[in-house]
Amino acid sequence: MSKKFVQEITAMDQDFARWYTDVVLRAELVDYSGIKGCMIIKPYGYRIWELIQQQLDARFKETGHENVYMPLFIPESLLQKEAEHVAGFAPEVAWVTHGGNEKLTERLCVRPTSEAVFCDHYAKTIQSYNDLPKLYNQWCSVVRWEKTTRPFLRTTEFLWQEGHTAHATAEEAAKEALDMLEIYANFCAEVLAIPVLKGRKTEKEKFAGAKVTYTIEALMHDGQALQSGTTHDFGDGFARAFGIQYTDKDNTLKYVYQTSWGVSTRLIGGLIMVHGDDRGLVLPPRVAPIQVMIIPIGTNRPGVLEKAEELKTLLKDKVRVDLDASSKSPGWKFNEYEMKGVPLRIEIGPRDLEQNQVTVVRRDNSEKIQVPLDKVVEQVVAILEDVQKSLLEKATKARDEKTFSATSLEELASILKETPGFIKAMWCGSRECEEKIKEETGATSRCIPFEQEKISDRCVCCGEEAKEMVYWGRAY
Amino acid sequence: MSKKFVQEITAMDQDFARWYTDVVLRAELVDYSGIKGCMIIKPYGYRIWELIQQQLDARFKETGHENVYMPLFIPESLLQKEAEHVAGFAPEVAWVTHGGNEKLTERLCVRPTSEAVFCDHYAKTIQSYNDLPKLYNQWCSVVRWEKTTRPFLRTTEFLWQEGHTAHATAEEAAKEALDMLEIYANFCAEVLAIPVLKGRKTEKEKFAGAKVTYTIEALMHDGQALQSGTTHDFGDGFARAFGIQYTDKDNTLKYVYQTSWGVSTRLIGGLIMVHGDDRGLVLPPRVAPIQVMIIPIGTNRPGVLEKAEELKTLLKDKVRVDLDASSKSPGWKFNEYEMKGVPLRIEIGPRDLEQNQVTVVRRDNSEKIQVPLDKVVEQVVAILEDVQKSLLEKATKARDEKTFSATSLEELASILKETPGFIKAMWCGSRECEEKIKEETGATSRCIPFEQEKISDRCVCCGEEAKEMVYWGRAY
Numbered sequence: 001m002s003k004k005f006v007q008e009i010t011a012m013d014q015d016f017a018r019w020y021t022d023v024v025l026r027a028e029l030v031d032y033s034g035i036k037g038c039m040i041i042k043p044y045g046y047r048i049w050e051l052i053q054q055q056l057d058a059r060f061k062e063t064g065h066e067n068v069y070m071p072l073f074i075p076e077s078l079l080q081k082e083a084e085h086v087a088g089f090a091p092e093v094a095w096v097t098h099g100g101n102e103k104l105t106e107r108l109c110v111r112p113t114s115e116a117v118f119c120d121h122y123a124k125t126i127q128s129y130n131d132l133p134k135l136y137n138q139w140c141s142v143v144r145w146e147k148t149t150r151p152f153l154r155t156t157e158f159l160w161q162e163g164h165t166a167h168a169t170a171e172e173a174a175k176e177a178l179d180m181l182e183i184y185a186n187f188c189a190e191v192l193a194i195p196v197l198k199g200r201k202t203e204k205e206k207f208a209g210a211k212v213t214y215t216i217e218a219l220m221h222d223g224q225a226l227q228s229g230t231t232h233d234f235g236d237g238f239a240r241a242f243g244i245q246y247t248d249k250d251n252t253l254k255y256v257y258q259t260s261w262g263v264s265t266r267l268i269g270g271l272i273m274v275h276g277d278d279r280g281l282v283l284p285p286r287v288a289p290i291q292v293m294i295i296p297i298g299t300n301r302p303g304v305l306e307k308a309e310e311l312k313t314l315l316k317d318k319v320r321v322d323l324d325a326s327s328k329s330p331g332w333k334f335n336e337y338e339m340k341g342v343p344l345r346i347e348i349g350p351r352d353l354e355q356n357q358v359t360v361v362r363r364d365n366s367e368k369i370q371v372p373l374d375k376v377v378e379q380v381v382a383i384l385e386d387v388q389k390s391l392l393e394k395a396t397k398a399r400d401e402k403t404f405s406a407t408s409l410e411e412l413a414s415i416l417k418e419t420p421g422f423i424k425a426m427w428c429g430s431r432e433c434e435e436k437i438k439e440e441t442g443a444t445s446r447c448i449p450f451e452q453e454k455i456s457d458r459c460v461c462c463g464e465e466a467k468e469m470v471y472w473g474r475a476y
Numbered sequence: 477m478s479k480k481f482v483q484e485i486t487a488m489d490q491d492f493a494r495w496y497t498d499v500v501l502r503a504e505l506v507d508y509s510g511i512k513g514c515m516i517i518k519p520y521g522y523r524i525w526e527l528i529q530q531q532l533d534a535r536f537k538e539t540g541h542e543n544v545y546m547p548l549f550i551p552e553s554l555l556q557k558e559a560e561h562v563a564g565f566a567p568e569v570a571w572v573t574h575g576g577n578e579k580l581t582e583r584l585c586v587r588p589t590s591e592a593v594f595c596d597h598y599a600k601t602i603q604s605y606n607d608l609p610k611l612y613n614q615w616c617s618v619v620r621w622e623k624t625t626r627p628f629l630r631t632t633e634f635l636w637q638e639g640h641t642a643h644a645t646a647e648e649a650a651k652e653a654l655d656m657l658e659i660y661a662n663f664c665a666e667v668l669a670i671p672v673l674k675g676r677k678t679e680k681e682k683f684a685g686a687k688v689t690y691t692i693e694a695l696m697h698d699g700q701a702l703q704s705g706t707t708h709d710f711g712d713g714f715a716r717a718f719g720i721q722y723t724d725k726d727n728t729l730k731y732v733y734q735t736s737w738g739v740s741t742r743l744i745g746g747l748i749m750v751h752g753d754d755r756g757l758v759l760p761p762r763v764a765p766i767q768v769m770i771i772p773i774g775t776n777r778p779g780v781l782e783k784a785e786e787l788k789t790l791l792k793d794k795v796r797v798d799l800d801a802s803s804k805s806p807g808w809k810f811n812e813y814e815m816k817g818v819p820l821r822i823e824i825g826p827r828d829l830e831q832n833q834v835t836v837v838r839r840d841n842s843e844k845i846q847v848p849l850d851k852v853v854e855q856v857v858a859i860l861e862d863v864q865k866s867l868l869e870k871a872t873k874a875r876d877e878k879t880f881s882a883t884s885l886e887e888l889a890s891i892l893k894e895t896p897g898f899i900k901a902m903w904c905g906s907r908e909c910e911e912k913i914k915e916e917t918g919a920t921s922r923c924i925p926f927e928q929e930k931i932s933d934r935c936v937c938c939g940e941e942a943k944e945m946v947y948w949g950r951a952y
Contacts, residue, residue: 069635
């Protein structure tokens, strides 16, 4: 019975990309739309996003950030104000040319990111040091015209949050970009149970218009990296391009210093590829739409359904609980909710009733735990906490096991081929070497980690004196 | 002192439209953007929207609705599937013609509403009666190319929720459209403190593609109506156009029956124009970003600031409270938070400290209440509840006082001129009369109310036999 359902999705080892697609569809996270590259986020997938939003938004608000909403459209002339920025984004934007039946005098792009509109607003509204800092964030959708798309990982339209802040000094902006990276990293660890590397992007990989881009990088089951969030320190580059000045206490006009930072529905892709297994999705309790599914066994036996209902009532103030009292077989239900990554199921049948207990089964490690009925609430809460913790530990162990070092290009290439993962290697800092490494191995620089190690003295590529250690890897 | 600040905004009686604009800008709800017809929703305005969202979303979820996210773009061919629908919306959509540097083979419109994409999804995914009902909702932004725009009331882009449901029977869909109208009406009364009329739209005023459109209509201070939310019963019209069929229990193929329903950031415009006054915004506590503002008096006197901080700590688990300990004068602060519609302010000075009390001042009626320090939490909570209740009573009284009856077109016109408001009048049901009334008086049919009265036997316009009573009025 169990076999049959397992066959519904491709095995990870057999074809990881197909496994991924099978899971997102079969767990009812998304559906394809008729619009090329745009996904439909279904209720179960959207609920995960809502849980991510709520918990991330609370962290933003705690640290003094305020939500706003900026226009969806950016006039072409506004997008062009910052040269690097427009060069980076113009090739991949959707252009609105007509409103109703009339041709527009100026094309509008559908926002691929909103630096330009925030900067325009800041230029008009920031006057004095009293107006600083501005700590704005918005939750919205953005559009980037992608050629190859995959649900959550790369889609033409996606949902995200974008923070945009303006500060009086370069130091404050630099600190903000680092503080927000820390918030992202903690959120990934504590809520998504995903361990991430923190570091700086190379010049080649940084955001169009940024002085420095910081990143959090996660490692997927298949050894590929997922850039999971970035924060950018703009210095005063955008301020100079958009003319954002304030009168300081000393009565002189100064440019502001800015940051931006964002995470997106891509995090859901990360969740799937870090925790999932051959039976489907595995969700950390903090982002699980249903944390506990109660499955009555032998629903025709007296008292079973009543007890299951009672249990649901008992649990529902403490956890997100549901009861499947449908006529489908227990076996079907076990597989269905395993596929959907529900962290715990509670089996309750006539024998359990006799013994005044229920059977709690963990999705993450299949452990079965007998729990006395009078202790079920506290135990379920405790088990969920343990699941959350275990998932992070398991993911950290898996990541560490797939993290290697290389001291030559050959070694780097061979590791990537044999045991894909993160590869620590020294770098001279030149763009040439970075490009050569990509060309020859397919690996990109994921980040220059804050925690540096000295693997050797020499650049892994050219053998010249090394400046920094870099994490390399193939990436989504 | 108070005079001076009051002069900052235009008096309502002098110029209501300017008063409105002054309030939305001065209370920092919105700002104009460089993009024609698009507004920037600033933190204070967006926080009101978040509070609306949270409380409305909870009501949707309680009644079994699930959130999803559908693509922003609708291919032209998809929009064209339902004839009335495309005729209604095509003239006011924004068209995307280019993606990156390439011209698209088919134009995409930026969604003005999402019936077409939901129908397309339903056609692909609904197979059997087991798949019904589908009770989906999404929170998103939509775009309608408007010529004349005003913040919140009519903008090219606005935020809203759109529910889209599919049912097995006509009766179920009819019930859903009415149930959702009831949820909207209750939400307006209980949360926004806005009393609304409930009724049906005439054929002329109904949604493009609907069988029946229901509406909630509110009355603004200036006697103009605001359509505040609508629900639509589509019958099987969209299902036939998009081919949405399911296999019923009797093994025959049947079309589904559908509804859609929406409210938008327009509700914030309603809040302003129903409750506001010459000193600015007046917010019902349930949607007030700050419910209580603590203003210390004589901050240099020992103990005052400490006590104010203590008070904030005491209150913050029960209400949304803030403390303005800045160096600005108490007079400036009083006016500022009155402008922003904060329901209660608490003044705390040396004299209050001596007497172990604080002074609570209500924004809605300026009442000053002395509250002993040891009862401050329970009393503040109670006063906030009373404010919420009073605002609804006051708004209902104002609406009723501005509701009139007319039995002739002349009377209707004269009332609208002298004392604008809702006018109850009988109608024969003909489109000609509806159009003539609009032409001669500027009034449109707001709704055919569920609660019918018999004003006379004859149509207010043609004098023929009357079918129904209609509420008429000028509208935003």
